[in-house]
Amino acid sequence: MTSTTPSSPPPPNPLAPGTVIPIMAAIGVFGTLYGAAAQPLFGSWLTMFSSIVIFSGTVQFSMLGLLAAGAGPLAVIWAIFVVNVRNFALGGALRPHLTGNRWQRLAVSWFLIDETVGLALAAPSSADRILLRAGAGAYLAWVVGTGIGVAGGAAFGLAGMASAIFPVLFIGLAALMVRSRGALVRAGMGAVVTFVLLLMWPGLAGLAPVLGGVVAAIPAVGRA
Amino acid sequence: MRDLWLILVVAIVTYLSRAAAVVLLPAAQGVLLQYVSRLPAPLFAGLAVFTFLGERVAVPEPATLAAALAALLVTPKRSLGLTLAAGIAGYLVVGWIW
Numbered sequence: 162m163t164s165t166t167p168s169s170p171p172p173p174n175p176l177a178p179g180t181v182i183p184i185m186a187a188i189g190v191f192g193t194l195y196g197a198a199a200q201p202l203f204g205s206w207l208t209m210f211s212s213i214v215i216f217s218g219t220v221q222f223s224m225l226g227l228l229a230a231g232a233g234p235l236a237v238i239w240a241i242f243v244v245n246v247r248n249f250a251l252g253g254a255l256r257p258h259l260t261g262n263r264w265q266r267l268a269v270s271w272f273l274i275d276e277t278v279g280l281a282l283a284a285p286s287s288a289d290r291i292l293l294r295a296g297a298g299a300y301l302a303w304v305v306g307t308g309i310g311v312a313g314g315a316a317f318g319l320a321g322m323a324s325a326i327f328p329v330l331f332i333g334l335a336a337l338m339v340r341s342r343g344a345l346v347r348a349g350m351g352a353v354v355t356f357v358l359l360l361m362w363p364g365l366a367g368l369a370p371v372l373g374g375v376v377a378a379i380p381a382v383g384r385a
Numbered sequence: 386m387r388d389l390w391l392i393l394v395v396a397i398v399t400y401l402s403r404a405a406a407v408v409l410l411p412a413a414q415g416v417l418l419q420y421v422s423r424l425p426a427p428l429f430a431g432l433a434v435f436t437f438l439g440e441r442v443a444v445p446e447p448a449t450l451a452a453a454l455a456a457l458l459v460t461p462k463r464s465l466g467l468t469l470a471a472g473i474a475g476y477l478v479v480g481w482i483w
Binding site: 183184216224237249251275329339345355363366375 | 387388389390391392393394395396398399400402403404405406407408410418419420421422423424425426427428429430431432433434435436437438439440441442445446448449452453456457460461463464465466468469470471472473476
């Protein structure tokens with residue numbers, strides 16, 4: 162029998178429907194927006210193909226935005242490389258908790274996205290299983306959402322709500338990671354550093370939160 | 386045809402960055418393990434700020450602001466479902482009033 166103190170709530174179940182379904186819904190909404198936005202540029206089949214083979218909202222929206230602004234392929238690829246740098250931080254945090262062999266890790270790495278890593282780190286003893294199951298749900302939601310968007314299902318009101326869903330989602334994931342006062346301080350530091358970086362160098366875009374996280378995790382910055 | 390190749394290259398770059406992080410790179414130990422275990426909370430907090438402000442670093446609409454504030458209010462519960470519900474409720478209420 163285990164005992165818990167009143168100040169330490171039981172750890173959340175990352176695979177509970179109340180946790181996974183909201184994530185799938187949020188990803189599905191963003192997939193719909195991506196499908197609606199990409200269809201005029203790529204056409205229906207290539208838009209669907211991009212969601213099937215890339216499976217990253219940040220990457221796909223970045224690619225779309227750059228192409229729409231007239232950027233060339235090399236600029237797009239460089240920008241995507243920079244955006245993907247955060248996968249090293251996410252994967253680095255998750256790697257110690259993955260128990261599968263090299264081939265199993267290679268397979269589940271397909272599902273390594275911000276949301277699934279957040280869930281897996283909330284219950285690190287089941288990280289492989291969570292990454293696989295939540296990742297499969299997220300992938301399904303992303304592809305189906307894209308299909309709805311391609312088919313013309315993106316309503317105007319959806320765009321505004323989607324812009325609010327992702328910050329809320331990341332606030333929730335950050336809260337799941339905060340298990341001590343030190344972690345709370347580091348989360349605050351990560352937010353402040355990201356904010357300052359974005360103000361000073363808006364061009365950093367998706368790299369700013371990576372730098373913010375890396376700086377705030379330095380022991381001398383946010384003591385646990 | 387150019388778009389097809391670009392999408393394929395972007396897909397490969399994206400997947401390689403994921404695979405390298407959990408397959409090619411060695412598992413963190415000792416001080417490095419301690420460090421990477423400290424990364425997620427500030428990283429997700431940073432992502433929240435980035436998605437809140439957007440790439441143009443602009444003040445969001447009141448409804449988006451309300452969604453974020455409502456989500457922050459329920460974070461002590463550490464429930465993702467509750468956080469999302471609070472955020473959406475905040476968005477809808479302020480969007481309806483504004």
